[in-house]
Amino acid sequence: MKETIIKKIRVKKIRADLFMPFAISSGSHERLENILFEVELKSGIKGFGEAAIANHVTGETQNLTFNNLKRIGVWLEGKDIADYFNIFVFAERKLDKNRSALAAVEMAVLDALTKSLNIPLWKFYGNKCAEIKSDITLVIGGEKNNYSFIRKMAARGFNVFKIKVGVDFDKDINRVVSISRITGGAGIYLDANCAYDAETAFKFIKTLEKHKVVPLVFEQPTAKEDFAGLKFLTGKLKMPVCADESVSSVEDAFKIIKNGYANAINIKLMKFGLMRSREIYNLAKIKNIKLMMGEMLESSLSSLCAAHFAGGLGGFDFIDLDTPFFIKDKIMNSGAIIKRSGIYEINKVKKGIGVKPI
Ligand SMILES: [Mg+2]
Known part of the structure; x- marks a missing residue:
């Protein structure tokens, strides 16, 4: 299944304003500052994942998550998403302390996989x-x-x-x-x-x-x-x-x-x-x-x-x-x-x- 091989990865910071600050008892979000993670397959199908950064809850930062996703992206290129389970195991080993990055990888891979299978997630x-x-x-x-x-x-x-x-x-x-x-x-x-x-x-x-x-x-x-x-x-x-x-x-x-x-x-x-x-x-x-x-x-x-x-x-x-x-x-x-x-x-x-x- 050559078509399901990852050809290219893209990592991008995304940002959006809110209607009002999202304030809870432990801290607040003034705006959304997350990471978009994209996998493109040989078939041309693209899968998208998001890492949502909640620094006051998880301690993760946008820069750390961006860099980690860049790094795992290099490893992912050339991998076959039909082998998604082993991809997830490896990704977790590398992103154990950066769970939003792990979620973004899994999300993008499953988005691309289910698009390839022609089914909704x-x-x-x-x-x-x-x-x-x-x-x-x-x-x-x-x-x-x-x-x-x-x-x-x-x-x-x-x-x-x-x-x-x-x-x-x-x-x-x-x-x-x-x-x-x-x-x-x-x-x-x-x-x-x-x-x-x-x-x-x-x-x-x-x-x-x-x-x-x-x-x-x-x-x-x-x-x-x-x-x-x-x-x-x-x-x-x-x-x-x-x-x-x-x-x-x-x-x-x-x-x-x-x-x-x-x-x-x-x-x-x-x-x-x-x-x-x-x-x-x-x-x-x-x-x-x-x-x-x-x-x-x-x-x-x-x-x-x-x-x-x-x-x-x-x-x-x-x-x-x-x-x-x-x-x-x-x-x-x-x-x-x-x-x-x-x-x-x-x-x-x-x-x-x-x-x-x-
Ligand atoms: Mg809660």
Whole structure:
């Protein structure tokens, strides 16, 4: 299968302005600054991958990721993507500490492979093609604007709001209660991004309950390494406690599941790479752990890739793939697949991921 041999690699920094800064309790993104990774096959087919850099979460930088992708690109030229599994094994050995770069390589290779096979990426993962409808995140800060933003997003069809909390207890309670009222009881995901200790997190939920607000999931209430705190909350709270920052490898996922530290896991392609994400999916499914499909600050390229992953495998409980809706500049063309209401119509993709960089 000579046609599937990689002829050329291209690595490019990409940048886009946002409608508003993407602020969480641990830091903020002012703009998107990611890397585009392209593989071109002998057949002329091109596959695209994205490395999303979240320095305040993973410590990765755009320059380091760019250089690593350049280096692995040299090795990739001449390789046959039909041997994708061995390519991924080698890539992981080289990019173990730069997971977003690994994800970009795997994404580009699978995009090219599924285009060569004439199938959409979701079919590579399974035959379910579950509907993918994302929540929309309410970042920290800009309170007044937030309320008009919520009304606008609810009018567009979003019916689950992910609220970032963890800066000011009382203000956060007021925000969450107001948001619940404004949206007429829309679904709420809470994400504290490591901000609380177990006791404060418990009090936070109990205070919300007094106001008759019960979130659907509570993401990363405690510090990354505070497993005792996570476990306490998992045992006490009605809603699933979802580990995000606490899980950055298969080993972490295994530890969380085995010890019952949390009963949900947030899978992000940028934390694990695509191959390892699927392993975590398997581990979680076997033990009835709930799953969120999440992302870093990603363009429609890797967001749509994540939608294929979740839609093809099926069985995700929470979908948090909303960052394309925060990007002002048009840097990717995904046709009409991603709807303004947060729905990813992956069933309409003919082959590959279905995104072309502009
Ligand atoms: Mg999170």
